Amino acid sequence: MGVVTEQTTDTIDLTAVANFRDVGGVTTHDGRTVATGRLFRSAALGKASDDDIATLAGLGLRTVVDLRSVAEADAAPDPTIGDARGVLLDVLADAERISAPADLDKLIANPEAVAAANDRLEQGSGVEHMIGAYRGLVNLPSAKRAYREFFTGLLDGVPTLFHCTAGKDRTGWAAASFLTLMGVDRDDVYSDYLRTNDLFLPAMAHVFDAFEAAGGDPDLLRPLLGVSASYLNVAFDEVAIQYGSIGDYFAEALGISADEQDRMREQFLI
Numbered sequence: 001m002g003v004v005t006e007q008t009t010d011t012i013d014l015t016a017v018a019n020f021r022d023v024g025g026v027t028t029h030d031g032r033t034v035a036t037g038r039l040f041r042s043a044a045l046g047k048a049s050d051d052d053i054a055t056l057a058g059l060g061l062r063t064v065v066d067l068r069s070v071a072e073a074d075a076a077p078d079p080t081i082g083d084a085r086g087v088l089l090d091v092l093a094d095a096e097r098i099s100a101p102a103d104l105d106k107l108i109a110n111p112e113a114v115a116a117a118n119d120r121l122e123q124g125s126g127v128e129h130m131i132g133a134y135r136g137l138v139n140l141p142s143a144k145r146a147y148r149e150f151f152t153g154l155l156d157g158v159p160t161l162f163h164c165t166a167g168k169d170r171t172g173w174a175a176a177s178f179l180t181l182m183g184v185d186r187d188d189v190y191s192d193y194l195r196t197n198d199l200f201l202p203a204m205a206h207v208f209d210a211f212e213a214a215g216g217d218p219d220l221l222r223p224l225l226g227v228s229a230s231y232l233n234v235a236f237d238e239v240a241i242q243y244g245s246i247g248d249y250f251a252e253a254l255g256i257s258a259d260e261q262d263r264m265r266e267q268f269l270i
């Protein structure tokens with residue numbers, strides 16, 4: 001395991017990387033705690049400042065896992081962070097379209113596209129898109145492949161930082177399913193997931209402003225740029241319908257055996 005600095009990870013403040021936090025620090029059903037300093041999540045790293053990179057390197061990261069598409073990663077590559085190995089796992093390779101936040105820069109630069117998007121969003125297409133996306137996070141073959149490699153990599157590649165574009169959906173499901181497997185209470189899983197609305201939405205102020213300047217209603221973007229408990233409900237409901245339990249999802253969908261699941265708990269629970 002890499003050496004972690006004495007800096008308290010829950011107080012790390014990155015200047016140009018949104019939605020960063022330590023996944024650990026929460027307790028489980030049996031009174032154990034998910035260790036801190038071993039698993040971190042964030043939004044995209046492409047705009048990280050030199051200070052941000054130095055701070056992240058100080059965490060002793062061994063692996064940085066990028067859950068974005070190849071196109072997203074090529075457009076905004078991750079910086080090199082210390083000696084960490086970079087791994088690209090395209091969760092949505094089999095999806096018809098990539099996540100909404102990845103398309104926004106192009107959209108807000110085109111007033112006609114903004115007008116068309118505003119009309120669709122008024123009809124509820126944002127929520128509909130997100131519900132479909134969260135089903136895909138559980139069921140897409142590419143999602144199963146990516147999450148299998150991500151979770152098995154945690155057995156010998158921590159400390160690890162994982163991210164997507166916004167750090168909320170592909171990253172959010174990875175964190176929520178991991179914490180659930182560890183035995184964290186559902187309320188605490190949702191609490192971590194919903195922190196994105198505080199940690200990511202403020203970084204999107206320029207997008208809301210540009211959308212409004214181009215004639216759109218910025219409030220209609222919130223279903224796409226934020227998170228909702230109803231989205232995570234969809235994913236957990238899909239797990240229950242298709243597999244029964246989180247352990248069965250890991251075993252059947254991701255091919256991670258019960259023994260490997262126990263090894264993950266040994267790795268992360270103290």
